[in-house]
Amino acid sequence: MQCLLCQQAIVTISADHLCPHCRLALPFNRNPCLHCALPLQVLDEAREERDTSICAECLTKPLANRAIAPLVHRHEAAHLIHRLKFHRSEPEGRTLAMLMATQVRLREMGSLPTLLVPVPVAYATAVHRGFNQSALLAWHLAKTFNIGYAPKLLARQGGPAQRSLSRGQRLNSAQFARRSSAKPLAGAHVAIVDDVLTTGTTVRRVSRLLRQLGAGFVDVWCATRTPSLNDDYPTASTQRFDL
Ligand SMILES: [Zn+2]
Ligand SMILES: [Zn+2]
Numbered sequence: 001m002q003c004l005l006c007q008q009a010i011v012t013i014s015a016d017h018l019c020p021h022c023r024l025a026l027p028f029n030r031n032p033c034l035h036c037a038l039p040l041q042v043l044d045e046a047r048e049e050r051d052t053s054i055c056a057e058c059l060t061k062p063l064a065n066r067a068i069a070p071l072v073h074r075h076e077a078a079h080l081i082h083r084l085k086f087h088r089s090e091p092e093g094r095t096l097a098m099l100m101a102t103q104v105r106l107r108e109m110g111s112l113p114t115l116l117v118p119v120p121v122a123y124a125t126a127v128h129r130g131f132n133q134s135a136l137l138a139w140h141l142a143k144t145f146n147i148g149y150a151p152k153l154l155a156r157q158g159g160p161a162q163r164s165l166s167r168g169q170r171l172n173s174a175q176f177a178r179r180s181s182a183k184p185l186a187g188a189h190v191a192i193v194d195d196v197l198t199t200g201t202t203v204r205r206v207s208r209l210l211r212q213l214g215a216g217f218v219d220v221w222c223a224t225r226t227p228s229l230n231d232d233y234p235t236a237s238t239q240r241f242d243l
Pocket of ligand 2: 055
């Protein structure tokens with residue numbers, strides 16, 4: 001077995017296909033915002049596990065009920081996502097899903113969602129790549145936690161892939177729709193699953209649709225989270241919550 005990142009042979013069998021060195025070197029999201037997983041500054045090492053931080057924006061407009069993203073989207077984490085997305089590499093998908101599952105167990109302070117909804121890719125993208133990376137992550141996680149998996153609840157209309165758009169254009173593209181076959185969610189606790197969480201625009205749109213379908217709580221589970229545009233690690237809002 002080889003390490004996914006450095007290609008060195010792994011002596012001890014590891015389910016995540018990483019050598020101990022590369023596992024430790026991953027850019028972990030050590031102090032994420034509770035509602036959007038934005039990486040925030042770690043102010044007090046000793047209190048890290050007990051604190052629940054919330055970023056300034058989420059104080060007034062929380063992105064989701066709970067958000068988890070185990071990794072900051074840079075270096076090795078960005079490499080794993082790239083391999084998953086553009087090379088359809090399943091071992092990377094499994095490893096990222098395992099890291100997400102660990103984060104869910106560590107951070108989850110209430111009940112788990114009962115249904116996972118991967119962010120749909122556009123039909124053209126699905127045909128071109130033959131693959132939806134978010135659906136692969138959601139499938140692994142649904143199996144891990146033995147909860148529902150709904151890859152066909154929503155659909156995405158065509159339109160250019162997000163990468164080629166400016167932020168302003170992104171706000172107006174990526175239209176999602178519920179499929180006619182979608183059943184009402186009747187107050188269900190749902191989690192949106194995506195590979196990378198960037199501006200949150202996609203999540204807000206998908207979240208709105210899920211609420212229209214009747215979802216009670218909407219969480220977000222992502223593998224990586226991009227740092228803030230202006231400040232790599234902003235401090236948490238001065239208000240701290242003991243939940
Ligand atoms: Zn390695
Ligand atoms: Zn936030």
